[in-house]
Amino acid sequence: MLSELSEWFWQEELWFPKGLGWADLEDRDGRVYAKARDLWMALPMALVFLIIRQMFERTVAIPLASLLGVRETVRLKAPHNPTLESHYCNVTKYPTQTSIARLCKQTGYSERQLQRWFRRRRNQDRPSLLKKFREASWRFTFYLLAFIAGLVALIDKPWLYDLKEMWKDFPVLTLLPSQYWYYMIELGFYSSLLFSLASDVKRKDFKEQIVHHVATILLISFSWCVNYIRAGTLIMLLHDSSDYLLESAKMFNYAGWRNACNYLFIVFAAFFIFTRLVIFPFWIIYCTWVYPVTIYEPFFGYYFFNGLLMILQCLHIFWAVFIIRIAIRFLTDSAKVNDDRSDKDETDDSEEEEEEEKMKNGPLQNGHTVHNNNHSKTE
Incomplete structure (x- = not known):
């Protein structure tokens, strides 16, 4: 059954123009062609990237963060309370007013103490500034090196200047x-990003990130199998050309270098809009969607390849909305650029609250209020 499925999946009518097939890609006369089996190389490459990343973050990113003055916000921990922890983990992180009243009765906490507990508990789950910086510095390093390597590999190729080539x-x-x-380095890197999504900082576009990584891996793999390699290298170079600018802006943002962050972000926004909303749809997709039908009749692989490109373009538009909104905010009021996709720490005015609690209820012991009335010590 598997052999029949494989035979159906790899039939030439699906992946090649009429009159062409796998026989045309057999190695001969010293000429080598891409093979589907080469893609297995991406798995050990992904593992290598995960190992290099751990080493890089420890030996380069952390010292660099210290050098740039990344300052961690001291987060006060929420005192352990089984009832509140159960509600937080199993019900909601943002309790309703009805739930607050019920939990106050169960724990002996005041409404203000309860709100403070949930605020601190939510902040505990948010990624630290150092973790964000480490991830951004790793991606910045890869995207910059990949862009330089891609440019070196394509600078003397005719299809970089004439897409019809x-x-x-x-x-x-x-x-x-x-x-x-x-190809193998890019495929290995995006595979490693997919594997590390569960442990990386989760942003509001988490689902879109998954779609992007999967679409990118499929696009790279498919273009390799059917020898769309020239188009694939151009697409990868185009994407790498602006990504390192965004990651560098994030790094300076986490370090508190406001002006450097803002101006880098504006440069990134200009590059992103030009490359993703102009060059990609009107030059790249035009040369993969419109021009090929003047050479050969459309086939399944033609539609599949361009379908993946359209998914990427939809994601480009989705992210462009975030980028333009942030850029407009900066240009109109010179406000600090912030990533709308990121969760921010909630303000904790706990010191003032604790002073009030001390005056009302007595001292705090290990973060728990000891009430002066008939309530027992809260746990």
Whole structure:
């Protein structure tokens, strides 16, 4: 059954223009072509990236954070309370007024103490500033090096300057060593990002990030199998060209370098809009959607490839809304640029509250109020 499914999946009518097939991509006369089995290389590459990332964050990112003056906010921990912890984990992190009244009766906490407990507990779950900086510095390093490497690999290629050249002699396009490593490194990196999503900082566009990583991995893998490699290298280079600017802006934001962060973000916004909303749809997609039908009849692989590109374009528009909104806010009132996708620590005015509680109810012992009335010590 598996062999039949594999035979159906790899049938030439799905992946190649009429009259062409897998036989055209067999190695001969010293010419080497991309093979589907090469994609297994992405798994050990992803593992290598995960290991390098851990080493990088410990040996480079943390000292760099200290050098740039990344300051951690001291977060006061919520005192352990099984009743509140159960409600927080199993019901909601933001209790309603009805729930607050019920929990006050169960714990002996005042409404203000209860709100403070949930505020502190939510802050405990938010990622630390250092964790955000470490992730941003790792992505910045990769995107910058990948962009430089991609530029070096493509600078002398004719399809970088004339996009129609990407289809010349298709699909009989010899695989170059630089293309092989460019593909495997990018595929391994995005696979490692997918594996680490569960432990990375979760932002409001978490689901969109998953869709992006999956679509990118599918796009890279498919373009490799059917020798859309020239188009694939251009798309990867285009994406890497602006991503490192965003990560550098984040790094300066976490370090508190407001002006550097804001101006880098504006430069990033200009690059993003030009590359993702102009070059990508009107040049790249035009040359993969409109131009190829002048050479050969459309086939399933043609629609599949362009469908993945359209998913990426929809994500570009989604993220452009965030970017433009932040850029407008900065240009109109010179406010500090903030990432709307990130959760921010809630203000904890606990010191003032604790002073009030001391005056009303007596001293605090280990973070728990000892009431002067008939209530027992809260746990």
